[in-house]
Amino acid sequence: MKSKTSLYFLLFAMVALFLGMFFGLSASFQYILPEFIKEHLPFSKLRPFHVTSVISWIVLCATGCIYFFLAYVEKFRLFSPLFVKLHFIIFLLTGIAIYLSFLFDYTEGREYFAFSPILIVPILLGWILFGINYFKTLYKHVRGWPVYFWMWGTGIVFMCYHLLEAHFWLLDFFRLNFIKDFAVQWKSYGSFTGSWNMLVYGISIYLMSKIKKDSNVATNKIAFFFYFLGLANLMFGWAHHTYLLPTQPWIRYVAYAISMTEWIVLASIIYNWKRSVLKVEKENHPMAYRFLLSTDLWIFLNIILALLFSIPAINFFTHGTHITVAHSMGTTIGINTTILFSALFFVLHQIYSNFETDRKWVRRGFVSFNISLFFFWISLLVAGAKRSYWMYVSKSGLFSEMQDSLVPVYISFSIFGFGIIVSLLVVAFPIFKGLLLKMNTKKERFL
Numbered sequence: 177m178k179s180k181t182s183l184y185f186l187l188f189a190m191v192a193l194f195l196g197m198f199f200g201l202s203a204s205f206q207y208i209l210p211e212f213i214k215e216h217l218p219f220s221k222l223r224p225f226h227v228t229s230v231i232s233w234i235v236l237c238a239t240g241c242i243y244f245f246l247a248y249v250e251k252f253r254l255f256s257p258l259f260v261k262l263h264f265i266i267f268l269l270t271g272i273a274i275y276l277s278f279l280f281d282y283t284e285g286r287e288y289f290a291f292s293p294i295l296i297v298p299i300l301l302g303w304i305l306f307g308i309n310y311f312k313t314l315y316k317h318v319r320g321w322p323v324y325f326w327m328w329g330t331g332i333v334f335m336c337y338h339l340l341e342a343h344f345w346l347l348d349f350f351r352l353n354f355i356k357d358f359a360v361q362w363k364s365y366g367s368f369t370g371s372w373n374m375l376v377y378g379i380s381i382y383l384m385s386k387i388k389k390d391s392n393v394a395t396n397k398i399a400f401f402f403y404f405l406g407l408a409n410l411m412f413g414w415a416h417h418t419y420l421l422p423t424q425p426w427i428r429y430v431a432y433a434i435s436m437t438e439w440i441v442l443a444s445i446i447y448n449w450k451r452s453v454l455k456v457e458k459e460n461h462p463m464a465y466r467f468l469l470s471t472d473l474w475i476f477l478n479i480i481l482a483l484l485f486s487i488p489a490i491n492f493f494t495h496g497t498h499i500t501v502a503h504s505m506g507t508t509i510g511i512n513t514t515i516l517f518s519a520l521f522f523v524l525h526q527i528y529s530n531f532e533t534d535r536k537w538v539r540r541g542f543v544s545f546n547i548s549l550f551f552f553w554i555s556l557l558v559a560g561a562k563r564s565y566w567m568y569v570s571k572s573g574l575f576s577e578m579q580d581s582l583v584p585v586y587i588s589f590s591i592f593g594f595g596i597i598v599s600l601l602v603v604a605f606p607i608f609k610g611l612l613l614k615m616n617t618k619k620e621r622f623l
């Protein structure tokens with residue numbers, strides 16, 4: 177079979193990432209100059225363009241990696257290569273339809289799925305094709321599955337359910353009761369994140385086990401403990417999204433405790449792996465290795481933030497400020513995106529054993545990415561803290577005065593956001609080049 181569809185998924189994901197970051201940067205300019213391109217693309221449009229594109233980056237890249245690992249690295253014969261092609265075509269066309277839906281204001285959807293709700297139908301269809309293909313391909317090998325196969329399978333199944341759940345509000349039974357509607361909607365968003373985390377964290381364990389050439393990382397008790405913790409998080413970790421609802425406080429505390437422990441366990445798995453990995457193994461995958469180390473650093477920083485704002489007295493002040501945005505971007509960029517870049521470099525090394533990625537510029541891009549992200553994140557925290565101070569402590573001055581005082585912070589946010597984009601462009605350049613070159617070669621067996 178000569179199809180290269182998994183590589184198309186990866187390219188598509190990278191295009192979504194860079195388009196998404198471009199929208200994010202434009203949105204950040206509007207913090208500083210509210211009139212900037214407002215007539216054509218107001219903040220209310222740029223935000224969904226940005227968020228949908230960057231979430232698509234995570235989901236598409238994880239999907240492409242999983243298809244690639246199964247067919248190319250594990251050498252499984254896929255149940256249906258045709259389904260993979262259909263999956264890609266459906267997602268590509270739906271992606272275009274989502275952009276058109278935003279552009280022409282068909283935005284009757286909600287929050288992270290602001291596009292026209294009908295578009296969830298092809299999205300679900302794509303996931304179902306993925307699920308059938310995945311389980312039909314793997315069920316014969318279920319005995320002794322390493323943890324990443326469980327994680328990917330679980331991620332796919334829960335993704336189907338939670339995408340559906342996020343649209344339950346279309347039914348009167350949910351929509352007509354505010355508490356039910358709100359609870360189900362935000363529960364589904366929390367679990368949607370949990371589902372893609374299953375895919376991405378599964379990829380991180382896969383990478384560690386392959387780089388070290390040691391299956392123990394993915395079959396030992398800690399790895400399975402991590403899986404069950406992740407599953408519990410996926411099912412119950414949404415509770416902190418429903419602060420406004422009259423629920424029992426202990427539900428939130430349990431949810432927070434689970435999500436925090438999940439990170440601690442992943443951080444410790446990466447840390448122990450890092451200590452045991454040999455020099456030669458690092459040298460075989462230098463960039464994949466570095467990105468996994470930076471994942472560890474970002475887990476650590478995000479744990480500190482999350483621990484702080486999970487304290488109810490602090491959460492009261494941070495809720496609805498840029499501190500929450502620092503948490504979402506800190507985790508989706510610092511944790512998800514670093515794991516996925518590690519995976520992209522690993523993929524590149526599978527297709528070209530001698531492809532030189534450890535170049536001076538790529539290393540510099542990697543360092544400046546981490547530095548930019550750090551100051552980007554700090555800018556969001558400062559913006560959040562200042563706003564919270566205005567709202568709850570000083571309680572004086574006009575909103576516009578408070579906004580004006582934030583301009584230097586917003587400028588730093590935009591500058592470091594631009595820094596992230598440029599750094600990732602430098603890092604991604606050899607990956608783009610490698611994938612495109614492979615697209616043009618005819619003979620090899622690919623999925």
Ligand code: HEM
Pocket residue numbers: 193197200201202203204223226227230231500501504505508509513589590592593594596597
């Ligand atoms: C891999 C790259 C990125 C990812 C995964 C990402 C992810 C996200 C997510 C998930 C949100 C929603 C936050 C929430 O609802 O709490 C968000 C919002 C936002 N992002 Fe990003 N982002 C990325 C890069 C950037 C860059 C480079 C910029 C440019 C400065 C940027 C600017 C923004 C802005 C302005 C918002 C809206 C915040 C608000 O509602 O006030 N993002 N991003």
